[in-house]
Amino acid sequence: AQSVTQLGSHVSVSEGALVLLRCNYSSSVPPYLFWYVQYPNQGLQLLLKYTTGATLVKGINGFEAEFKKSETSFHLTKPSAHMSDAAEYFCAVSYSGGYQKVTFGTGTKLQVIP
Amino acid sequence: DGGITQSPKYLFRKEGQNVTLSCEQNLNHDAMYWYRQDPGQGLRLIYYSQIVNDFQKGDIAEGYSVSREKKESFPLTVTSAQKNPTAFYLCASREDRLGNEQFFGPGTRLTVL
Numbered sequence: 001a002q003s004v005t006q007l008g009s010h011v012s013v014s015e016g017a018l019v020l021l022r023c024n025y026s027s028s029v030p031p032y033l034f035w036y037v038q039y040p041n042q043g044l045q046l047l048l049k050y051t052t053g054a055t056l057v058k059g060i061n062g063f064e065a066e067f068k069k070s071e072t073s074f075h076l077t078k079p080s081a082h083m084s085d086a087a088e089y090f091c092a093v094s095y096s097g098g099y100q101k102v103t104f105g106t107g108t109k110l111q112v113i114p
Numbered sequence: 115d116g117g118i119t120q121s122p123k124y125l126f127r128k129e130g131q132n133v134t135l136s137c138e139q140n141l142n143h144d145a146m147y148w149y150r151q152d153p154g155q156g157l158r159l160i161y162y163s164q165i166v167n168d169f170q171k172g173d174i175a176e177g178y179s180v181s182r183e184k185k186e187s188f189p190l191t192v193t194s195a196q197k198n199p200t201a202f203y204l205c206a207s208r209e210d211r212l213g214n215e216q217f218f219g220p221g222t223r224l225t226v227l
Binding site for chain 1: 120147155157162169178206212215216217218
């Protein structure tokens with residue numbers, strides 16, 4: 001069974017500081033990994049995804065994530081936080097078997113302090 | 115513009131009433147999904163459909179029903195059997211290929227009074 005753990009339901013950073021949102025997954029087969037962002041009362045938008053190939057994935061809005069198989073992690077980073085980054089972020093995992101059920105983490109709310 | 119629409123954005127119903135949430139997509143995606151979102155619980159899968167006229171229960175299907183008569187449409191009915199229906203409901207679709215991401219609608223916030 002696949003699962004996703006996001007460490008920290010709330011993260012606060014100062015504007016201009018590094019953003020690091022943690023995601024660990026468990027999957028018995030090679031995973032597909034996703035990060036989504038959600039602004040209040042809106043749907044989710046894809047930030048980036050890992051399927052195969054390069055383990056460092058770049059996404060929109062300056063975010064990137066690195067797939068580390070040995071650590072079963074897919075942490076999301078951004079070098080310099082902007083006020084507009086304040087939102088909730090979800091890590092998700094699916095795999096090549098079955099119907100590709102997607103399992104979401106419980107989310108991390110990012111607060112950016114001016 | 116291609117995308118997913120959900121209507122209405124906000125919905126209020128009295129306890130004991132059934133209510134249907136609309137989801138339409140013009141992305142030509144085969145797969146469609148319904149999720150429920152509650153604070154601190156992430157997204158939980160209610161139902162999904164991989165093809166027209168076929169759908170499967172997700173993790174929390176009790177008290178909900180769906181239909182998939184057209185590729186573009188996947189309405190969700192919240193029945194009176196759902197014990198705690200107040201939540202934010204999200205519809206998503208996906209092109210059914212390995213590793214493809216889901217595209218989400220803007221959501222419907224249902225409040226049962």
